[in-house]
Amino acid sequence: xxxxxxxxxxxxxxxxxxxxxxxxxxxxxxxxxxxxxxxxxxxxxxxxxxxxxxxxxxxxxxxxxxxxxxxxxxxxxxxxxxxxxxxxxxxxxxxxxxxxxxxxxxxxxxxxxxxxxxxxxxxxxxxxxxxxxxxxxxxxxxxxxxxxxxxxxxxxxxxxxxxxxxxxxxxxxxxxxxxxxxxxxxxxxxxxxxxxxxxxxxxxxxxxxxxxxxxxxxxxxxxxxxxxxxxxxxxxxxxxxxxxxxxxxxxxxxxxxxxxxxxxxxxxxxxxxxxxxxxxxxxxxxxxxxxxxxxxxxxxxxxxxxxxxxxxxxxxxxxxxxxxxxxxxxxxxxxxxxxxxxxxxxxxxxxxxxxxxxxxxxxxxxxxxxxxxxxxxxxxxxxxxxxxxxxxxxxxxxxxxxxxxxxxxxxxxxxxxxxxxxxxxxxxxxxxxxxxxxxxxxxxxxxxxxxxxxxxxxxxxxxxxxxxxxxxxxxxxxxxxxxxxxxxxxxxxxxxxxxxxxxxxx
Ligand code: 2AM
Numbered sequence: 001x002x003x004x005x006x007x008x009x010x011x012x013x014x015x016x017x018x019x020x021x022x023x024x025x026x027x028x029x030x031x032x033x034x035x036x037x038x039x040x041x042x043x044x045x046x047x048x049x050x051x052x053x054x055x056x057x058x059x060x061x062x063x064x065x066x067x068x069x070x071x072x073x074x075x076x077x078x079x080x081x082x083x084x085x086x087x088x089x090x091x092x093x094x095x096x097x098x099x100x101x102x103x104x105x106x107x108x109x110x111x112x113x114x115x116x117x118x119x120x121x122x123x124x125x126x127x128x129x130x131x132x133x134x135x136x137x138x139x140x141x142x143x144x145x146x147x148x149x150x151x152x153x154x155x156x157x158x159x160x161x162x163x164x165x166x167x168x169x170x171x172x173x174x175x176x177x178x179x180x181x182x183x184x185x186x187x188x189x190x191x192x193x194x195x196x197x198x199x200x201x202x203x204x205x206x207x208x209x210x211x212x213x214x215x216x217x218x219x220x221x222x223x224x225x226x227x228x229x230x231x232x233x234x235x236x237x238x239x240x241x242x243x244x245x246x247x248x249x250x251x252x253x254x255x256x257x258x259x260x261x262x263x264x265x266x267x268x269x270x271x272x273x274x275x276x277x278x279x280x281x282x283x284x285x286x287x288x289x290x291x292x293x294x295x296x297x298x299x300x301x302x303x304x305x306x307x308x309x310x311x312x313x314x315x316x317x318x319x320x321x322x323x324x325x326x327x328x329x330x331x332x333x334x335x336x337x338x339x340x341x342x343x344x345x346x347x348x349x350x351x352x353x354x355x356x357x358x359x360x361x362x363x364x365x366x367x368x369x370x371x372x373x374x375x376x377x378x379x380x381x382x383x384x385x386x387x388x389x390x391x392x393x394x395x396x397x398x399x400x401x402x403x404x405x406x407x408x409x410x411x412x413x414x415x416x417x418x419x420x421x422x423x424x425x426x427x428x429x430x431x432x433x434x435x436x437x438x439x440x441x442x443x444x445x446x447x448x449x450x451x452x453x454x455x456x457x458x459x460x461x462x463x464x465x466x467x468x469x470x471x472x473x474x475x476x477x478x479x480x481x482x483x484x485x486x487x488x489x490x491x492x493x494x495x496x497x498x499x500x501x502x503x504x505x506x
Contacts, residue, residue, distance in 0.1 A: 025054065074104065086117070114199035138166065249394070280315050294363055302450065
């Protein structure tokens with residue numbers, strides 16, 4: 001049972017993420033006091049994990065947990081995001097948590113909740129929010145961690161976060177693997193860095209997830225196009241992804257894609273599991289949050305939203321089955337060079353990926369204005385190089401881009417990425433055209449290209465659109481030959497007809 005005030009850190013919520021984070025801390029020599037609402041889960045967890053370097057302290061109640069911790073106390077909460085977090089904080093305050101103690105929410109909380117909580121619990125505890133990415137294995141052996149809150153609180157957490165985060169080799173930017181699971185990596189740069197005030201850590205974690213949605217969708221579209229256009233089997237596709245993983249696309253998601261594609265079906269060893277997995281995607285909501293935030297701030301993040309909608313469309317499985325019998329499409333068979341198509345899809349994937357990351361960083365750029373944060377984009381890219389789901393060689397290039405120019409207006413404008421798109425775009429356009437010709441849905445490839453072409457267009461048809469808005473709603477327009485901000489309205493010569501609507505909100 002709990003010993004008096006000797007534990008370094010407390011952890012509440014022993015589902016898989018909580019258990020793994022607790023073991024990760026204990027492996028690194030921290031004495032971890034653990035509590036779970038359902039007591040038996042905590043007892044089993046402690047009994048199953050004796051002899052960790054730091055040790056686990058079983059706490060049957062929150063007052064026990066408070067009593068077990070050295071001051072200032074540091075308590076990590078890993079319960080379901082939402083009201084459960086507030087409930088646990090209230091219980092902690094009743095259990096003896098004090099003004100100088102840290103309460104750290106490591107769940108996938110909405111960043112505005114984190115901003116609200118820091119304010120609400122001010123004077124009663126130091127509330128702090130940290131994004132944690134890397135899934136269950138990341139939590140266990142080294143996640144990427146995105147801490148946000150008061151800098152005074154961060155200084156108490158920093159040694160723990162630096163110890164338990166994934167490590168990358170500073171010169172190559174490559175993740176450093178543990179020699180043996182559970183044996184801490186020595187040296188290397190930790191994949192964590194103070195992100196900013198209040199909700200900044202959770203915000204950046206949300207953007208990570210939004211980008212992850214597009215990364216996954218793009219990979220899935222590449223798989224789909226190659227499968228359909230070249231009629232390839234799953235293991236042949238696996239070989240292509242494994243090869244891509246040797247180059248610029250080297251990333252955790254491409255690596256696991258090859259492994260997934262290679263996996264035989266346990267129910268039918270002659271078939272592949274992926275061919276038996278139902279094509280109806282689920283989601284937990286962080287992609288939706290990112291897209292909603294993009295709409296709220298008026299920042300184009302169309303590929304991120306498209307990735308969310310692609311999941312929504314896939315989920316309409318029974319409607320799609322019906323529609324597939326009714327709605328027509330083209331008859332198409334690819335007769336070109338097969339190797340060339342594989343190379344083209346690779347380039348389309350790479351160029352689209354650049355656009356997706358550009359959109360994610362644009363959102364963060366605007367959010368720092370909205371929330372008065374000062375985000376360090378090179379540092380954010382740096383801590384995503386290891387531990388998290390989107391970890392990739394590519395992130396070293398983004399780190400370099402924002403190191404070259406911390407004020408970079410858009411990632412696509414960095415000389416390296418601009419060059420990559422210049423080289424890859426003929427292939428990218430070819431793949432998008434082929435998808436359209438073949439009647440194959442490739443919304444992330446297509447929306448990324450639309451983003452690129454829209455962003456690089458000096459002129460867009462919004463002149464006509466503004467004319468329409470002024471015509472039906474007197475919404476006014478600016479003129480190309482007058483200073484920005486000067487607004488004009490024309491009494492349009494409406495043809496004779498009954499009263500025009502005054503305003504229709506357009
Ligand atoms: P449980 O084992 O008692 O369900 C993920 O759901 C984790 O959060 C679990 O450890 C769960 O505890 C815990 N959890 C969920 N809601 C909670 C609440 N309101 N108070 C405390 N723990 C909670």
